[in-house]
Amino acid sequence: MRLRKLRQLESYEYDILPTFLYNSIYQNEDDELLDYEVIEKKQYNNYIADFGKETDNAIVWEIEGRIAGLGWSRLFHEDDDSFGYVDENTPEITLSVLPGYDVQLIGPELIGVLFNELKIQGYKQVSINVDARYEYLDMLEKLGFEEFDCCGIDERILYIKKLEDES
Numbered sequence: 001m002r003l004r005k006l007r008q009l010e011s012y013e014y015d016i017l018p019t020f021l022y023n024s025i026y027q028n029e030d031d032e033l034l035d036y037e038v039i040e041k042k043q044y045n046n047y048i049a050d051f052g053k054e055t056d057n058a059i060v061w062e063i064e065g066r067i068a069g070l071g072w073s074r075l076f077h078e079d080d081d082s083f084g085y086v087d088e089n090t091p092e093i094t095l096s097v098l099p100g101y102d103v104q105l106i107g108p109e110l111i112g113v114l115f116n117e118l119k120i121q122g123y124k125q126v127s128i129n130v131d132a133r134y135e136y137l138d139m140l141e142k143l144g145f146e147e148f149d150c151c152g153i154d155e156r157i158l159y160i161k162k163l164e165d166e167s
Contacts, residue, residue, distance in 0.1 A: 006113050009058035009070065017048040017058075024096035026131035039139040043081050047074060047094055055091070057121075059113045061106045068101040073118060073126065077128035084129030084158050086148070091118055093128045107136065111143055119163045127156045 009016075023038050030071070039045060051072075061069035073091035076082040084092040093114060095108045118126055128145060130137070132155040145159035 004061065004063045006059060006061055006109065009060050009072070011052055013060075013067070014048075014051050014066060015049055017072075020098075021048050021094070023098060024094050026134055028133065045081065046076065046080050046082055047072075049076055049090075054109070057091070057114060057117050059117070061097075061101075061110055063101070067098075068096075068104075069106040069110050070095040071095045071107075073114060073115045082129075084127040084155060085161060086125070086127045086158070089123070090160070091123055091126050093126050095128070100149075103127035108139060108143060115161070115163060116144075124164055125162050126159055127158060127160050130154050132157050133154060 018039055022034075022036055023043060025038065026033060027033055028118050051074075053074075055075045057074075058070060058072035058074065060067045072092060073093050075081075075088065076085050077088055078085060082092055086092075093111065095111060097106055097110075099137070115126070126139065127148070130140070132150070134157075137157070142161055143161065144159075145161045147157055147160040148160040151157075
């Protein structure tokens with residue numbers, strides 16, 4: 001049996017955030033891969049820069065001592081240029097599962113734990129913004145996310161999840 005656990009990301013592990021951020025960016029397998037440096041662009045880097053603020057949350061899925069998945073949330077301000085900004089009281093979630101582990105359905109469990117943590121902290125809703133070609137759109141809907149805004153120039157969908165509906 002493989003030992004696996006969910007836990008909070010420790011501050012000494014923050015150096016893995018760039019890898020998981022890059023992995024979270026939707027890339028069409030028919031296109032050339034984006035350069036890793038794309039995460040240095042402000043719109044992406046906002047998700048990890050100075051991580052560890054009081055309002056930052058991160059949950060890891062660890063399998064046999066290796067972090068295989070990471071779900072994190074961050075509050076943004078309107079001028080931060082985030083992909084999924086709704087308001088200053090709605091944390092935006094980022095989800096990243098390493099290749100090879102995505103078939104284990106780590107994402108729903110990571111997001112569920114993150115929901116619980118954010119609800120305990122008093123948040124009423126969360127947002128997530130994904131590429132319209134994201135293969136797990138149905139998973140988001142099963143988790144209770146509802147489409148809030150769609151498409152625009154870059155074909156992204158903004159979803160909102162109300163946390164007070166959780167039981």
